[in-house]
Amino acid sequence: MFPIRSETLIIDGAHGEGGGQILRTAVSLAAITSRLLRIERIRARRRVPGLAAQHLTAIRAAAVVAGATLRGDMLGSETLNFYPTGLPNLGNHEFDVAEAREGGSSGAATLVLQTIALPLALLGKRCSVTIKGGTHVPWSPSYDYCESVWLEVLRGLKLKATAQLNAWGFFPAGRGEITLQLGDTPLNCSAFLEPMSAIERGDLTVIHGRAVAANLPAHIAHRMAERAHALLRPLNIPVVIKTERVRSVSPGAWIFLKCVYENAVSGFGGLGRRGKLSERVAEDAVTDFMQFHRSSAALDSHLADQMLLPLCFAKGASEFTCASVTRHLETNAWVIEQFKAARIDIACRADGTGHVKVTPNR
Numbered sequence: 001m002f003p004i005r006s007e008t009l010i011i012d013g014a015h016g017e018g019g020g021q022i023l024r025t026a027v028s029l030a031a032i033t034s035r036l037l038r039i040e041r042i043r044a045r046r047r048v049p050g051l052a053a054q055h056l057t058a059i060r061a062a063a064v065v066a067g068a069t070l071r072g073d074m075l076g077s078e079t080l081n082f083y084p085t086g087l088p089n090l091g092n093h094e095f096d097v098a099e100a101r102e103g104g105s106s107g108a109a110t111l112v113l114q115t116i117a118l119p120l121a122l123l124g125k126r127c128s129v130t131i132k133g134g135t136h137v138p139w140s141p142s143y144d145y146c147e148s149v150w151l152e153v154l155r156g157l158k159l160k161a162t163a164q165l166n167a168w169g170f171f172p173a174g175r176g177e178i179t180l181q182l183g184d185t186p187l188n189c190s191a192f193l194e195p196m197s198a199i200e201r202g203d204l205t206v207i208h209g210r211a212v213a214a215n216l217p218a219h220i221a222h223r224m225a226e227r228a229h230a231l232l233r234p235l236n237i238p239v240v241i242k243t244e245r246v247r248s249v250s251p252g253a254w255i256f257l258k259c260v261y262e263n264a265v266s267g268f269g270g271l272g273r274r275g276k277l278s279e280r281v282a283e284d285a286v287t288d289f290m291q292f293h294r295s296s297a298a299l300d301s302h303l304a305d306q307m308l309l310p311l312c313f314a315k316g317a318s319e320f321t322c323a324s325v326t327r328h329l330e331t332n333a334w335v336i337e338q339f340k341a342a343r344i345d346i347a348c349r350a351d352g353t354g355h356v357k358v359t360p361n362r
Contacts, residue, residue: 007036008036008037008038008081009030009035009036009037009038009338009339010038010039010040011026011037011038011039011040011335011338012040012041013039013040013041013042013043013044013078014041014044014045015331015334015335016327016330016331016334017045017326017327017328017330017331018043018044018045018046018331019043019045019046019328019331020043020052020054020055020111021305021328021331021332021335022039022042022331022332022335023039023042023043023051023055023058023059023080024055024058024111024114024115025308025309025332025335025336026039026082026335026338026339027058027059027062027063027082027115028062028115028116028118028119028309029309029312029335029336029339029341030062030066030068030082030084030339031062031063031065031066031068031082031084031116031119032066032118032119032122032313033339033341034066034084034086035084035339036081036082036083036084037080037081037082037083038079038080038081038082039079039080039082040078040079041078041079042055042077042078042079042080043055043078044078049076049078050075050076050077050078051073051074051075051076051077051078051080052075052101052105052107053075053097053098053100053101053105053107054097054100054105054107054108054109054111054112054133054134054140055107055111056073056074056075056100056101057095057096057097057099057100057107057112057133058111058112058115058116059073059080059082059115060073060095060100061093061095061112061115061116061129061131062082062115062116062119063082064089064093064095065088065089065093065116065119065120065123066084066085066088066089066119067084067085067086067087067088067089068082068083068084068085069083069085070082070083071083075100075101088119088123090123090125090127091127092127092128092129093127093129093130094129094130094131094132095112095129095130095131095132096131096132096133097109097112097131097132097133097134097174098132098133098174098175104173104174104175105133105134105174106133106134106137106169106170106171106172106173106174106175106250107133107134107137107174108133108134108135108137108140108141109131109132109133109134109135109143109169109174109176109177109178110134110135110140110141110142110143110145110146110178111140111141112131112133113129113131113146113163113178113180114141114146114150114306116129117161117180117182118309118310118313120180120182121159121160121161121182121192122192122313124184125184126181126182126183126184127181127182128179128180128181128182129179129180130166130177130178130179130180131177131178131179131180132167132169132174132175132176132177132178133169133174133175133176134169134170134171134174134176135165135167135168135169135170135174135176135177135178136168136169136170136176136252136254136269136271137169137170137171137174137271138171138271141302141306142254142256142269142271143163143165143176143178144210144254144256144258144267144269145256145267145269145302146163146178147162147163147165148208148256148258148265148267149258149265149266149267149303150303150306151163152265153196153265153303153307154193154310156194157193157194157195157196157310157314158192158193158194159192159193159310160182160183160184161180161181161182161183162180162181163178163179163180163181164178164179164181165177165178166178166179167248168212168214168246168247168248168252169248169249169250170214170248170249170250170251170252170254171250171252172250173249173250174249174250175248175249175250176248191313191314191315191360191362192313192315193310193311193313193314193315194314194315195311195314195315195316195317195318196307196311196314196318196319196320196358197318197319197320198263198264198298198299198319198320198321199298199319199320199321199355200263200298200321201261201262201263201264201296201297201298201321202261202262202263202264203261203262204235204237204259204260204261204293205237205238205260205261205262206237206238206239206240206260207232207235207237207238207239207240207241207257207258207259207260207289208240208241208257208258208260209225209228209239209240209241209242209255209256209257209258210241210242210243210244210255210256211224211225211228211241211242211243211244211254211255211282212243212244212245212246212252212253212254212255213243213244213245213246213253214245214246214247214248214250214251214252214253214254215247215248215250215251215252216245216251216252216253218243218245220253220272220278221243221244221245221253221278222243223278223279223282224243224253224255224270224278224279224281224282225241225242225243225255225282227278227279227282227283227286228241228255228257228282228285228286229241231282231283231286232286241255241257252271252272253271253272253276253278253281254269254270254271254272254281255269255270255281255282255285256268256269256270256285257269257285257286257289259289259292259293261298263298264298264299266289266292266299266300266303267300268285268286268288268289268292268300269284269285270282270283270284270285270286271284291323292323295323295324295351295352295353296321296351296353297321297322297323297324297353297354298320298321298322299320299321299322299323300322300323301322301323301324301326301328301329303322304320304322304323304326304329304354304356305326305328305329305332307320308329308332308333308336308342308344308356308358309332309336311342311358311360312336312341312342312358312360313360314358314360316360317357317358317359317360318357318358319355319356319357319358320355320356321349321353321354321355321356322353322354322355322356323353323354324352324353324354325346325348325354329346329354329356330346333346340361341360341361342358342359342360342361343358343359343361344356344357344358344359345357345359
């Protein structure tokens with residue numbers, strides 16, 4: 001970790017996209033840099049502003065990892081003070097999103113995972129953390145995306161991390177479970193990842209996938225897989241989609257496509273809901289994939305957004321192309337630059353894709 005800074009950094013939680021990612025990126029960086037942090041107007045642009053259960057769990061998890069004290073950590077709070085003590089917690093941990101709200105919550109365990117992964121990695125010791133909550137829920141990265149895309153790309157940059165799905169968690173009950181395991185990294189090293197260079201993705205080589213029916217008839221998973229196969233057949237590349245029938249507290253249907261290019265990987269999912277045809281679930285995933293595939297970008301828009309923070313801790317400058325320049329991307333870059341963790345240059349290319357350069361500040 002870094003020496004404690006005496007001045008408090010104030011972040012406007014309503015800046016740009018104005019969502020929960022401002023909060024998660026800010027507390028991650030505060031935990032890593034031991035920076036005193038105050039966030040105001042949290043999620044002010046949302047229909048229900050302030051902290052929800054998944055945000056509260058992510059904040060408290062980061063505070064445990066960093067040995068930070070908190071003020072304003074309550075549901076609905078629109079102001080938070082996060083004060084690292086410089087005494088990080090090196091033990092194994094367990095966090096449960098359901099504990100943040102009376103009656104439980106299906107808030108995303110994956111967002112908690114992404115908040116604390118880098119602070120944990122920079123502690124430099126082998127550790128594991130178990131996070132309970134939603135693993136496949138709307139408006140959040142799925143477990144499959146985190147493990148098969150986000151963490152896989154980071155492992156390519158020499159982050160020693162794996163995740164395991166112990167229990168599936170669908171809306172409304174959640175109650176899924178993920179375990180994140182981290183290997184040794186150089187202690188107190190502010191540059192422990194290899195730089196990324198992802199400009200040209202190369203040819204599409206294979207699509208791996210899985211179609212899942214949780215507490216539902218097996219034919220639902222088969223129908224999703226068959227529809228995805230039919231839509232992807234014109235690409236003339238191998239498509240391997242496994243079907244699974246699993247148990248969960250809430251029923252759910254899910255399909256995930258991991259799309260492997262020569263120099264890049266991306267992922268796209270479809271989530272079922274009551275009254276939605278299995279075939280439509282598959283079509284959602286394939287439509288998102290095809291939109292990305294028609295671009296020339298190396299990274300999908302979600303991965304571009306999620307890679308900014310890790311690349312602040314690379315050994316040199318990184319560059320990548322992305323499917324589009326989203327407000328999420330621009331807002332996340334703004335938060336990082338408030339901490340002076342990196343300089344981030346974002347440009348829109350003539351074909352509508354983006355070009356991003358991340359230059360860490362040392």
